[in-house]
Amino acid sequence: MSKKGTIKVEGVSKVYPNGVVGLDNINLDIEASEFVVIVGLSGAGKSTLLRAINRLHDVTDGHILIDGEEITKAAGKELRTLRRNIAMIFQNYNLVKRSTVARNVLSGRVGYYRTWQSTLGLFTREDQDRAVKSLKRVNLLDKYYMKARDLSGGQQQRVGIARALMQEPAVFLADEPVSGLDPKTTKVVMDDLKRLNEEDGLTIVANLHSMELAMDYATRIVGLKAGKLVYDKPIAEVQASDFQKIYAEVGDR
Numbered sequence: 001m002s003k004k005g006t007i008k009v010e011g012v013s014k015v016y017p018n019g020v021v022g023l024d025n026i027n028l029d030i031e032a033s034e035f036v037v038i039v040g041l042s043g044a045g046k047s048t049l050l051r052a053i054n055r056l057h058d059v060t061d062g063h064i065l066i067d068g069e070e071i072t073k074a075a076g077k078e079l080r081t082l083r084r085n086i087a088m089i090f091q092n093y094n095l096v097k098r099s100t101v102a103r104n105v106l107s108g109r110v111g112y113y114r115t116w117q118s119t120l121g122l123f124t125r126e127d128q129d130r131a132v133k134s135l136k137r138v139n140l141l142d143k144y145y146m147k148a149r150d151l152s153g154g155q156q157q158r159v160g161i162a163r164a165l166m167q168e169p170a171v172f173l174a175d176e177p178v179s180g181l182d183p184k185t186t187k188v189v190m191d192d193l194k195r196l197n198e199e200d201g202l203t204i205v206a207n208l209h210s211m212e213l214a215m216d217y218a219t220r221i222v223g224l225k226a227g228k229l230v231y232d233k234p235i236a237e238v239q240a241s242d243f244q245k246i247y248a249e250v251g252d253r
């Protein structure tokens with residue numbers, strides 16, 4: 001599969017087992033190297049959409065294609081191969097706090113190993129070099145031997161970014177990557193994402209609560225409300241008057 005980073009979401013709905021509609025007939029075509037920010041009130045379906053894109057959970061209806069290959073129906077080896085191409089960072093960082101930064105970053109490579117190899121920490125020299133490079137990309141090489149728990153929130157998120165880079169992905173999903181971070185740290189993390197988008201051409205899809213931040217970083221803004229897509233425009237077409245409308249449509253906090 002050639003890596004480009006296109007995402008096609010076709011008629012996707014997700015109904016949770018308890019009957020809650022997480023997504024309601026979403027259609028979205030994302031080109032390679034876009035920086036898409038998804039905005040919406042809490043409960044709008046932003047996380048549900050990201051988790052559907054990398055198949056962290058199944059959808060009820062519709063199809064999602066990554067570089068033309070359907071992830072919604074893939075299984076086994078095919079699913080593992082597709083997933084390598086899609087990295088994700090999380091609101092709570094999801095690091096192993098008692099492990100070193102290096103070990104956390106190397107774990108981003110497990111999709112390329114057999115389970116027993118990664119359990120024993122048998123990472124190749126090449127991957128150790130990759131970990132060094134990834135940490136350099138987020139300016140944290142000096143933290144290589146530190147325990148993850150001893151880093152600040154912003155640093156932990158950037159270790160999350162370095163770990164995600166180990167997959168050598170084409171698609172990078174960020175689920176509320178800066179919630180809880182102060183404005184200065186927020187800028188460092190968002191700037192890291194922007195750099196990867198511009199320098200490596202990674203397709204980025206990030207869930208954010210702040211419209212201001214969306215305006216600063218996105219090439220396209222998508223608004224969700226109660227599981228429905230209610231707004232979708234490239235940044236150049238987002239008018240000041242729209243701004244009010246987006247607030248009214250999807251809210252902000």
Ligand SMILES: Nc1ncnc2c1ncn2[C@@H]1O[C@H](COP(=O)(O)OP(=O)(O)OP(=O)(O)O)[C@@H](O)[C@H]1O
Binds near residue numbers: 047
């Ligand atoms: N595992 C689940 N079981 C049942 N309902 C769920 C589950 N996960 C999410 N939901 C519901 O699906 C809807 C969409 O949730 P989702 O987490 O995708 O929203 P969100 O826009 O990411 O919100 P937030 O900004 O608070 O993370 C909400 O009504 C939520 O309560």
